Amino acid sequence: MSYKTIVVHLDTSQRAHPRLEMALRLAKHFGAHLTGVFAVFTPDARSLYVMSGTADYYAANEQLRAERRGALERLFHAELSRAEVAGEWIAVDQPASLAVPHRGRYADLIIAGQDDPHDPESYVGDYFPENLVMSAGRPVLLVPHATSVVSPGGHVMVCWDGSREATRAVHDALPFMHTARLTTIVAVNGARGEARLRIPGADIATVIARHGIRVEIKDVQAGAGASVGDTLLSEAADLGADLLVMGAYGHARWQELVMGGATRTLLQSMTVPVLMSH
Structure with missing residues (x-):
């Protein structure tokens, strides 16, 4: 692919x-x-x-x-x-x-x-x-309108929460992962409002690794008062990732487009290119 x-x-x-x-x-x-x-x-x-x-x-x-x-x-x-x-x-x-x-x-x-x-x-x-x-x-x-990345895909960071959207994004991003030197699966646990049952990062990492991709896993804990989006952006900076991959969560409510919290944060505050799928 x-x-x-x-x-x-x-x-x-x-x-x-x-x-x-x-x-x-x-x-x-x-x-x-x-x-x-x-x-x-x-x-x-x-x-x-x-x-x-x-x-x-x-x-x-x-x-x-x-x-x-x-x-x-x-x-x-x-x-x-x-x-x-x-x-x-x-x-x-x-x-x-x-x-x-x-x-x-x-x-x-x-x-x-x-x-x-x-x-x-x-x-x-x-x-x-x-x-x-x-x-x-x-x-x-x-x-992003402000970024130093000119050629994304050297270090791919996958924002994983086990959702349908995240699963779609992972498979849509496989071409980037195939040529990346490293892919890191990051799952944020303990964030307020994130009570959804999460699939362990090891499960999706195994699927990715079967494609011959070098992959690592990192589970992070959201700090007190920190949102999932802010935690993901901080983790991307710490890892030196030059491409984020995440599922975009949103739906239409009456005449308004309502985006999920992490999706909204990354759309507004991204510092590296973000591949999104819905």
Whole structure:
């Protein structure tokens, strides 16, 4: 098993270039076809007429976006050629929240970015990463807006709780584990609100090891008042992991998307790339 088709979401944000570079490295590593899906948030210009001066601002912003899009498209094709990676560029007019999951369903792996509150151009829709993970049906590699990792997968840390989502994530991440120097299974015990019966980490480690993967197990105790998410992030830093793997827990409640506590913490505070499956 390997990733042979990778989709990367591209936009006009500051992190689009680093995200493209990571996608190219992974496509080269796995011998995959890379599809760049360019999709941005575009407000309806008609909704701005009540605000004085917004027409000129909207036009200027559209011109800047067009320039960034052109530069990114040229870079995409140039880097594909340099890396000798097969791929294609697709620019869509529909919202990214629709376009990326749709294209991603025909891929083995989707690469997207974390929301960046300091860069308005990173906004492509409300709760875009969360909705992508929940709706795509494929593993999603989320790249933090602040990270020093350029090529994830050297040391994989699996966040294990025995759930259906975690099981799905483990098997979706096997291509990374096959080429990693080490995979560490981390189970957090004793956290408040985590009364669910856990399968011992040894059980899933045995399954992974049968694939010829070097794997270790680590059970950690959540400190007083510490959440599972914060404990996992702390453990990742201590281990020096450059890729986290976890199942994404969430559900729709009325018109609201409700994410599990650990999922929400990692989506907001991740410092290394996180592969999520639902």
